[in-house]
Amino acid sequence: MLLELKNIQKTFKKQSILEDINLLVHKEELIHIIGSNGSGKSTIFKIICDIMEPDIGEVIINEQTQIGALIENPSFIEDTNVKRNLRFLGSIKKQYNESLVKQLMQRFELDYDSRVKLGKYSVGMRQKVGIIQAIMENQNLILLDEPTRGLDKKSLIELKQVISELIAEKKTVVIASHDNLSELKFDTRYMLEEGRLQLN
Ligand SMILES: Nc1ncnc2c1ncn2[C@@H]1O[C@H](COP(=O)(O)OP(=O)(O)OP(=O)(O)O)[C@@H](O)[C@H]1O
Ligand SMILES: [Mg+2]
Incomplete structure (x- = not known):
């Protein structure tokens, strides 16, 4: 078991968003949480990552679990380039694997040595950088919130390939989205x- 959510409840301004969320996440599992806009998908991810506290309930994280996450629109330092941004994020945990980052960027057709400021990146380009930062530290539990947003067809195929490889590497991926990602x-x-989360 990598992660367990037990009876999570969350209310915003008297409006109950999460009523009773229970979830068990195991190793090498590919999980999909489908839900409409405003259903609480991002809130669940924020609670897992301890960005937000539940009103009631428990988040149990195995001590071997290392989480990488893309949640909503990831924030970057806008007035510098992609390399400096990713190097900075990696340096926080001292786990910056330059060759992996370069390889991922190449697969998503981003230029590692680009001097363009992140603030000038297109929506799809930013999304790809967000995906890369979620997986670049070899974490074993990856949370991807609406990962397909803004991606063109070619990048979608690449993303699906990357996700399959993560599972083949015995990692676990939880994807939240409003569409059914039938592929x-x-x-x-x-x-x-x-x-509530119900098996679908
Ligand atoms: N910090 C907050 N303060 C008040 N309300 C919030 C806050 N965060 C989320 N909400 C509300 O909680 C509900 C769930 O939001 P959340 O962002 O988790 O939904 P979502 O499923 O991720 O939606 P989307 O598909 O649009 O990304 C929404 O009604 C939202 O307005
Ligand atoms: Mg959301």
């Missing part, structure tokens, strides 16, 4: 509706 072979699919 990916999920081990477990959940529907998030009215504050």
Whole structure:
């Protein structure tokens, strides 16, 4: 077990968003959480990453679990280039693997040595940098919130390939999205509706 959510509840301004969320995440699992806009997908990820606290409930994270995450629109330092941004993020944990980053960037057709400021990147380009930062530290539990947003056809194919490789490397990937991503072979699919996760 990598992660467990137990009876998570979250209310914003008296509006109950998460009613009773229970989730078990195991090694080498590809999980999909499907839910409409505003259903609470990003909130679940924020609670897992301890960006936000649940009102009630427990997040149990195995001590071997290392989380990499793309949540909503990732923030970067806008007035410098992509290399400096990713190097900075990696330096926080001292795990910057330059050859892996270069390889991922090449696969997503981004220029590692680009001098263009991140603030000037297109929506799709930013999304790719967000995906790269989520997986570049060899984490074993990857959370991807709407990962396909803004990606063109070619990049979508690459993303699916990258996700399959992560699973082949015995990692676990949890994807939240509003569409059903039928091209990916999920081990477990959940529907998030009215504050509850149900097997789909
Ligand atoms: N910090 C906050 N303060 C108040 N309300 C919030 C906050 N964060 C989220 N909400 C509300 O909680 C609900 C769930 O938001 P959340 O972002 O988790 O949904 P989502 O499923 O990720 O939606 P989307 O598909 O649009 O990304 C929404 O109604 C949102 O307005
Ligand atoms: Mg969201």
